[in-house]
Amino acid sequence: MTKKEKRERKKYLLISVISFAAFILIWECVTEIFGLIPPKKLPSPRTIVNVFLYKLSNTNPDGSVLTAHILTSLKESVLGFIIGVGLGVPLGICMAWFEKFDLFFKPLFDLIKPIPPVGWVPIMLMLFGLSIWSKVTVIAIASIVPAIINSYSGIKQMNPVHKWVAQTFGASDRQILFTVAIPTAGPMIFAGIEVALNASWVTLVAAELVAATQGLGYMIQTSRMVGRIDIVFMGVLVIGAFGALFTWLLGMLRRKLVKGGR
Amino acid sequence: MEGKKLNGNESVVRLENLKKSFEINGEDVQIINGINLDIKKNEFIVLFGAGQCGKTTLLKMIAGLEDITDGNIYINDKKSSGFNEDVGMVYQTTALFPWLSVMGNVEFGPKHRGAAKSERRKKAQYYIDLVGLSGFEKHFPVQLSGGMQQRVGIARAYANDPEIILMDEPFGHLDAQTRYLMEEDVEKIWAREKRTVIFVTNNIEEALYLADRIIILTECPATVMKEYVIDLPRPRSMVSEEFLRLREEISRLADARESEAG
Ligand SMILES: Nc1ncnc2c1ncn2[C@@H]1O[C@H](COP(=O)(O)OP(=O)(O)OP(=O)(O)O)[C@@H](O)[C@H]1O
Numbered sequence: 001m002t003k004k005e006k007r008e009r010k011k012y013l014l015i016s017v018i019s020f021a022a023f024i025l026i027w028e029c030v031t032e033i034f035g036l037i038p039p040k041k042l043p044s045p046r047t048i049v050n051v052f053l054y055k056l057s058n059t060n061p062d063g064s065v066l067t068a069h070i071l072t073s074l075k076e077s078v079l080g081f082i083i084g085v086g087l088g089v090p091l092g093i094c095m096a097w098f099e100k101f102d103l104f105f106k107p108l109f110d111l112i113k114p115i116p117p118v119g120w121v122p123i124m125l126m127l128f129g130l131s132i133w134s135k136v137t138v139i140a141i142a143s144i145v146p147a148i149i150n151s152y153s154g155i156k157q158m159n160p161v162h163k164w165v166a167q168t169f170g171a172s173d174r175q176i177l178f179t180v181a182i183p184t185a186g187p188m189i190f191a192g193i194e195v196a197l198n199a200s201w202v203t204l205v206a207a208e209l210v211a212a213t214q215g216l217g218y219m220i221q222t223s224r225m226v227g228r229i230d231i232v233f234m235g236v237l238v239i240g241a242f243g244a245l246f247t248w249l250l251g252m253l254r255r256k257l258v259k260g261g262r
Numbered sequence: 263m264e265g266k267k268l269n270g271n272e273s274v275v276r277l278e279n280l281k282k283s284f285e286i287n288g289e290d291v292q293i294i295n296g297i298n299l300d301i302k303k304n305e306f307i308v309l310f311g312a313g314q315c316g317k318t319t320l321l322k323m324i325a326g327l328e329d330i331t332d333g334n335i336y337i338n339d340k341k342s343s344g345f346n347e348d349v350g351m352v353y354q355t356t357a358l359f360p361w362l363s364v365m366g367n368v369e370f371g372p373k374h375r376g377a378a379k380s381e382r383r384k385k386a387q388y389y390i391d392l393v394g395l396s397g398f399e400k401h402f403p404v405q406l407s408g409g410m411q412q413r414v415g416i417a418r419a420y421a422n423d424p425e426i427i428l429m430d431e432p433f434g435h436l437d438a439q440t441r442y443l444m445e446e447d448v449e450k451i452w453a454r455e456k457r458t459v460i461f462v463t464n465n466i467e468e469a470l471y472l473a474d475r476i477i478i479l480t481e482c483p484a485t486v487m488k489e490y491v492i493d494l495p496r497p498r499s500m501v502s503e504e505f506l507r508l509r510e511e512i513s514r515l516a517d518a519r520e521s522e523a524g
């Protein structure tokens with residue numbers, strides 16, 4: 001990183017912190033300080049922090065402490081995401097590279113692709129009940145679709161000249177797949193994984209709203225029914241924080257693995 | 263460099279009534295129509311052809327990247343079929359792998375053949391230095407100018423130690439100034455690291471500056487129109503009387519070729 005880039009990054013970070021602080025401040029002003037919006041409609045940041053601390057040790061009103069909800073949601077989303085991406089990326093690559101694979105999986109994939117992931121919840125609920133697997137399978141389906149689509153089109157983007165280069169160095173088809181096609185697809189594959197990550201969180205909450213006994217989505221749903229809007233807001237923010245954390249981790253991984261820009 | 267015969271008369275590449283046609287919209291279109299050519303060891307051959315008339319296709323056939331429709335290609339008196347490790351190629355567009363550094367690109371060939379790391383690094387470094395890119399080993403292609411990218415392409419072809427190097431209009435996209443510098447360097451490298459070079463261009467000065475022999479190809483379908491042996495002393499002056507006379511003559515020939523094609 002050059003000096004200039006470092007300075008730019010610092011500036012960027014500073015602006016982000018300021019905007020975030022300003023947002024919290026305005027929020028606090030319109031709720032707690034000036035009382036423009038009643039706490040029944042919008043709880044203040046202070047209340048949310050308090051209820052966050054409270055939920056760490058208290059099981060009201062949904063029967064579990066916050067960390068238990070977080071752990072359940074993490075288990076479901078991470079498991080579903082890893083299964084979806086772990087199957088989707090190789091499948092997309094193989095469909096793009098081997099014609100037979102494509103012929104075999106394409107019709108099935110075209111059928112599954114347009115189904116909104118949440119549409120699977122009732123089916124999985126009947127198959128797996130309220131166990132984590134009803135959520136894991138739905139999340140896996142939600143993340144497998146973007147993983148397949150992006151890996152597929154990433155491989156198809158291989159520059160024929162790059163293929164010639166490898167061939168004049170004596171590379172076999174298999175070697176071309178690993179040394180040329182997959183590196184070509186790298187940025188696209190990562191973009192697909194990012195979409196899959198988002199999809200997995202969105203789907204998780206939606207699935208937990210209807211089919212769970214624990215988890216952040218379940219906590220939000222139960223709190224809403226008993227009118228605890230402070231817990232609803234806190235739950236939503238926790239989900240946002242975890243989403244941001246994972247996006248950040250994935251960004252780090254991408255910068256390590258995908259080099260050179262295209 | 264090698265312990266082979268150095269009498270300079272053996273034929274390294276021989277094209278025998280070489281033909282190529284492509285099926286375009288269900289019709290067989292002839293692109294190359296019977297080229298005969300005998301290329302000697304360490305000769306610098308320039309193919310001077312019209313646009314879109316099979317120059318790239320001809321080089322690809324020699325490199326084993328394209329099927330032969332009819333006729334034969336002999337490399338070192340062996341009938342060529344498919345990939346040949348004695349042939350390296352520099353491409354018309356930048357064909358560098360964007361995900362690899364300069365070093366990664368140049369060592370690609372030796373690495374592919376399974377050369378030990380220290381050995382291939384040494385070899386790659388030698389050619390990176392030779393093309394004047396010392397200090398840029400860790401840069402990625404996006405960070406380099408067009409001229410520098412083509413230098414990497416040249417180093418990459420040399421680093422695999424092929425006996426024959428094909429260069430397909432490597433400087434076609436460069437501005438005149440850079441182009442001239444590159445021509446000088448290509449000649450210097452060739453003088454130092456004797457190889458057989460087949461160089462395609464549609465620039466007359468470039469052809470006259472570099473060639474031992476210029477092969478002028480006809481409009482489509484391409485055949486050999488005329489051949490010039492250029493024995494001006496090197497490095498050549500582009501304003502010497504003989505240079506200007508030949509330039510005049512060849513450009514008149516090229517004009518005639520164009521008007522004939524209508
Ligand atoms: N794989 C292919 N299938 C069908 N037609 C092809 C194929 N490759 C090349 N052609 C056609 O053959 C002709 C010659 O192509 P080629 O690229 O060899 O010409 P060129 O002389 O190198 O052109 P340029 O001056 O643009 O570099 C073109 O009309 C092209 O469309």
Ligand SMILES: [Mg+2]
Nearest residue numbers: 317318354430
């Ligand atoms: Mg061409």
